[in-house]
Amino acid sequence: MRNLKLTIQYNGQNYCGWQKQPDSLGIQGTIEKAIYDITREEVKITGSGRTDAGVHALGQVANFKTSSNIPASKMPNALNAKLPKDISIIDCIEVDEDFHSRYSSKKKRYRYLIHNSPYRNPIYKDISYHVKYDLDFEKMCKEAKSLIGEYDFKGFMSSGSSVKDTIRTIYDITLTKEDGLIVMEVEGNGFLYNMVRIIAGTLVDIGRGRITKNLEEVIKSKNRGECGHTAPAHGLFLKKVDY
Amino acid sequence: MRNLKLTIQYNGQNYCGWQKQPDSLGIQGTIEKAIYDITREEVKITGSGRTDAGVHALGQVANFKTSSNIPASKMPNALNAKLPKDISIIDCIEVDEDFHSRYSSKKKRYRYLIHNSPYRNPIYKDISYHVKYDLDFEKMCKEAKSLIGEYDFKGFMSSGSSVKDTIRTIYDITLTKEDGLIVMEVEGNGFLYNMVRIIAGTLVDIGRGRITKNLEEVIKSKNRGECGHTAPAHGLFLKKVDY
Numbered sequence: 001m002r003n004l005k006l007t008i009q010y011n012g013q014n015y016c017g018w019q020k021q022p023d024s025l026g027i028q029g030t031i032e033k034a035i036y037d038i039t040r041e042e043v044k045i046t047g048s049g050r051t052d053a054g055v056h057a058l059g060q061v062a063n064f065k066t067s068s069n070i071p072a073s074k075m076p077n078a079l080n081a082k083l084p085k086d087i088s089i090i091d092c093i094e095v096d097e098d099f100h101s102r103y104s105s106k107k108k109r110y111r112y113l114i115h116n117s118p119y120r121n122p123i124y125k126d127i128s129y130h131v132k133y134d135l136d137f138e139k140m141c142k143e144a145k146s147l148i149g150e151y152d153f154k155g156f157m158s159s160g161s162s163v164k165d166t167i168r169t170i171y172d173i174t175l176t177k178e179d180g181l182i183v184m185e186v187e188g189n190g191f192l193y194n195m196v197r198i199i200a201g202t203l204v205d206i207g208r209g210r211i212t213k214n215l216e217e218v219i220k221s222k223n224r225g226e227c228g229h230t231a232p233a234h235g236l237f238l239k240k241v242d243y
Numbered sequence: 244m245r246n247l248k249l250t251i252q253y254n255g256q257n258y259c260g261w262q263k264q265p266d267s268l269g270i271q272g273t274i275e276k277a278i279y280d281i282t283r284e285e286v287k288i289t290g291s292g293r294t295d296a297g298v299h300a301l302g303q304v305a306n307f308k309t310s311s312n313i314p315a316s317k318m319p320n321a322l323n324a325k326l327p328k329d330i331s332i333i334d335c336i337e338v339d340e341d342f343h344s345r346y347s348s349k350k351k352r353y354r355y356l357i358h359n360s361p362y363r364n365p366i367y368k369d370i371s372y373h374v375k376y377d378l379d380f381e382k383m384c385k386e387a388k389s390l391i392g393e394y395d396f397k398g399f400m401s402s403g404s405s406v407k408d409t410i411r412t413i414y415d416i417t418l419t420k421e422d423g424l425i426v427m428e429v430e431g432n433g434f435l436y437n438m439v440r441i442i443a444g445t446l447v448d449i450g451r452g453r454i455t456k457n458l459e460e461v462i463k464s465k466n467r468g469e470c471g472h473t474a475p476a477h478g479l480f481l482k483k484v485d486y
Binding site: 089 | 253301329331362364365370482
């Protein structure tokens with residue numbers, strides 16, 4: 001069996017998330033259906049991680065085993081012809097049989113878009129979090145740097161996760177702003193459930209003055225209640241997974 | 244009568260353009276209708292220029308005369324409540340009675356988005372020009388610099404324009420690229436009919452190797468046939484108008 005690695009972009013707006021639900025295929029099931037359409041094989045694809053309902057991807061990774069002999073380089077166009085327009089396969093390569101999209105991943109990079117203006121933006125409305133309040137952008141940038149390093153990010157995890165080891169390393173976080181659009185990018189060795197959205201929400205709450213403690217102290221507290229709100233799903237993009 | 248200056252954002256996807264058409268309100272008519280809804284006045288708004296069907300705006304400017312006493316600062320929210328979600332008023336100030344959105348403008352800045360990838364992008368598909376061919380981005384950047392200065396841009400004008408004076412000054416043009424998305428921004432004292440879209444199309448043709456002449460020679464030819472194709476409307480944004 002060949003092991004194929006896909007790189008996938010999607011607009012998550014109309015999906016229940018990566019994972020199949022009883023009444024909905026999800027991104028995963030939609031791609032599995034397209035694979036069936038071209039190979040007649042009922043495969044299971046493994047994603048680098050689940051994305052929640054509404055979350056987008058610029059570089060999600062998934063792999064699957066197949067006995068089809070369609071060349072990897074032909075896969076993106078073949079699959080895209082069967083997929084809805086809000087999902088796009090942008091790369092396919094053959095990998096070692098022991099490659100696993102989730103367990104083999106070394107680094108992930110996420111992007112979060114915040115539209116900071118009293119008024120709605122008709123271009124970015126479906127892919128950014130609209131924050132109407134004035135945000136102190138300089139302060140957000142300064143505080144964000146405290147996230148870089150290896151910490152116990154227990155406070156930055158939504159309840160409902162069964163994960164025990166809550167230590168993660170953040171390698172990089174950047175915030176840029178142009179025309180009211182704040183682009184946050186964060187890279188780490190892994191992220192807890194809702195961690196990026198809680199980071200975004202915490203930085204918004206810091207920028208708004210609702211959190212007055214230093215972010216360093218907030219991290220140290222390991223307390224979900226000390227962190228900010230969970231920013232909405234539709235501002236989040238899984239940008240890149242490194243192996 | 245007060246003279247009010249509006250700054251407007253819109254997603255042009257579902258509009259016949261700025262201008263009213265016999266069977267369609269256009270952006271202009273849609274805003275005039277919203278003004279009527281809140282003031283009961285049948286005003287005519289004057290835009291800084293018409294945008295074609297499908298073209299977007301991040302900072303279109305328009306002004307109108309009114310005897311309404313609604314404070315300018317309340318106008319954006321009042322109008323946005325009446326406008327469809329793909330149009331947003333992001334600023335309103337009172338200006339001198341002789342201010343004219345079109346004649347008083349000094350500079351305009353446009354953005355053009357090119358998505359350069361063999362595969363479609365589900366996030367940017369409605370707001371960027373999808374170019375599947377490999378583009379030589381370095382060459383495009385280098386050649387683009389030839390546009391800066393005062394030239395007769397006659398070759399960069401679509402037929403059907405009655406404009407006689409085709410001399411324009413371009414102050415700045417920049418191209419940046421990230422993850423396959425090329426962002427072109429160009430600023431000038433004014434632009435001929437379809438000029439920005441022809442500049443974008445010409446740079447794509449240079450990047451693809453379909454135009455082998457230097458852009459300097461192409462400009463000098465003053466010949467529409469020597470320039471590139473007209474890039475599609477849905478990649479174009481009117482970003483800013485300076486007065």
